[in-house]
Amino acid sequence: MSDEIILIVNGKPRTVQAAPDTPLLHVLRNELGLTGPHFGCGEEKCGACMVLIGDKATQSCKMPVSEVGQARITTLEGLIEEGQLHPVQRAFIEEQAAQCGYCLNGMIITTAALLWKKPHPSDAQIREALDGNLCRCGSHLRILRAVRRAEALLAESE
């Protein structure tokens, strides 16, 4: 039942043993020890499990691991380069944009994907991009401010 599958995760090829229909999230968390993405609903409705596939923010809780192929997977951990937090991560710390922090992974991944595609989004575009990410603590306003700060940090670093 278990297959050997090669995934490209955070820039490196990784070999895992998993049944082909195993959700990518379980493989990332349990086989590769990547605890950035979280299980929220298992139904692609809350965004806690998001990873970047290529440059697209994607929910990983239902996606069968066998369907990822050779696409590049980037998790929250993979945004860190040479020990330096990604500007989006820095922005979230600077704005203290969390309470419990369980949804943070999806918020950061979505923001990174958004700013990649649209470096200067409108307020409505930011809210629309984040509408698929649920937060129960009510950290929304801080997260929106963090997106704006990330926009500025990314503009600076160019």
Next chain:
Amino acid sequence: MTNQTHDANQNWNQQSGRPGSGRREAAWGEVTDRLDDWLAIEPDGSVTAFSGKVELGTGVRTALAQIVAEELDLPLERVHMVMGDTARTPDEGYTAGSMTISGSGTALRNASAEARRAMLQMASERLDAALHELLIRDGIVQVRNHPERSISYAELMGGKTFDLKVTDQAPRKPPKDYRIVGTSTAREDLPGKIAGQPSFIHDLKIPGMLHGRLVRPPGPAARLVSIDKNSVKDIPGLVDVIQRGNFIGVVAEREEQAVLAAKQLKVQWQEAAVYPRMEDLYAYLQNQKTEDTIVADEGNFDKAIVRADRKLHATYYQPYHAHASIGPSCAVADVKGDQVTVWASTPGPYPLGGALAQMLGLPADHVHLIYVEGSGSYGQNGADDVAADAIILSQAVGKPVRVQWTREEEFAWEPKAPAMVMEVNAGLDAQGNVMAWDYHVWSPSHVARARFAGQLVTVQLLSGQPAPQSRFSFGAERNSRTNYSFPAQRVTVHYLGNSPLRASSFRSLGGAENTFANESFMDELAAAAGVDALEYRLRYLSEARERAVLKAAAEKAGWESHPSPRKSKAAVAEGRGVAFARYENDQAIVACVAQVQVDPARGIVRANRIVVAHDCGLIINPDGVKNQIEGNVIQSLSRTLKEEVQFDEKHITSVDWEKYPILTFSEVPEVEIVLINRPDQPAVGAGEPSTVTTAAALANAIFDATGARLRQIPFTPERVKAALGEWEDPK
């Protein structure tokens, strides 16, 4: 399969630990006055501080460390908090009721002051200097003007303990000298969480750990008819299928194998009706046998109401609400014979540890409970129950087991915030002044914490016994009395022995619902009197701090004085509403102004701007308080506009995010906050108070905009349209 826990059945409904007598569940616990229970000076000069409270995502870990660092004159980074571990920390009951700062914060402040006094005394001898000649800088005691005559905390203690009592007599630093308390120190847990480091109970991995999932009955009254274990025998990695009573779980080597086995296991259940029909819920609540308590009776209502010129009456309704944590509950247990280690995100490590020991028929000290953060819970979600689930499965397979509930299980099985009915009657004189106020609330207990095993779903499924009737009921009285000085005010709480749906603590207990009713009705009276809603409230508010908060909110919001409703003819009506409360009548003071737009054709309410003024005494961490207020406002707005647990007679049916939607980014208003710091006043909690005023401020704003009065939460488009239909312009 083992049955060893069944011997303990007869004890499952006895409370473990002390009987709950306190007004607040947070006060439960065993108080310790041993200094070493609170603080340890480590050989490297850092300080470990022990708190029985836990970090629920509110930032108290950082705030408590600020308090310790301040009192000991240490850099914040040299204070390490250990929280919620039954082998290491004091028993401070539950982390609840916005009590962590006032409870644990005060205890740690006193302990730190005691430690400081003791170390100054030691330094005085070692440095041969009088006490008044000594000063402390960054954990080093030195003789004033002689920096070469100094000694560090670590050298003074030399790895030893204090062996002293906390007397509460040691001099404490005056707030005017604070350098760390009162600053917006960054949360110490965020860098790890932002980098994806293991931070949550869901991330915990124990060597040899297996994965468990549960197979739940379709409803709480369903009975097991048959189970076909052969239906999963071909699943690779399956370790065991455990069935005891109505409790069924599967254990597998890998998580996805456990998920698959739980899905594939063939089980037949006999279903049974257990809930009232949803449309009958409120009549049901008011028609049960209740235990009635008059919690306030000031003036003489019966005499005063007779003299009233006009009598008004209104009834308000609160449905069941889900905690709706983003991550479903999770726990890891390792049962080795009669020694149990369990990692759980419970807000009550000691009480739950006691209940779990009771479930197993073991002495309490055989269960070592270690708190690990979970997804935000805002009260009691499934975190306690899942710890019991993990123990039962680990006991069966003899290995550590991690159990994670599904989204559906969390919505279906976690305790809900109880439904309530609130009725208010008042009499006005000819000038529209309140002469008499009479308030009634019907509610189940808001607290049914797992302090004894019978309260755990796991135990109810194992034993086939429903949850026992509440031994004590509380929470519904919270903020049932207003802080207004009416000539007569009477408040009666009608407690139901049991809740139709399983219910327990949710942020503010009954405080939010009672304030919704009180502050909506206050608005109805102001409108009846033809008086501006702010002015009307100020007539009855005499306490200076309370008046200051109400005025501060109005000023920040740019309050326009006029009687409501305004006569707007616009296609989209705009309005503003205010609500005021002092949490628990003597804690933090909150005023909220909401500005809304209502689309009458579609019944859609949009909150554009919410202003909150907030006085919680001395502020430990201003940004932390703001974070809590923003969160309270957004969460309570979500509850007010969108949330209602759906059920039929056999099941809870709102078991996913589509049937239980919460507020999204596109619906979130601007929130503006006025913090009023009172360094001369005790620091009281900020985790809940600002959750109570939102619903009424919103209802009052909708009334101001449209003349429609919303008295039932949530304010769905259907209800808004219905209320608009009811209203006719008196002119």
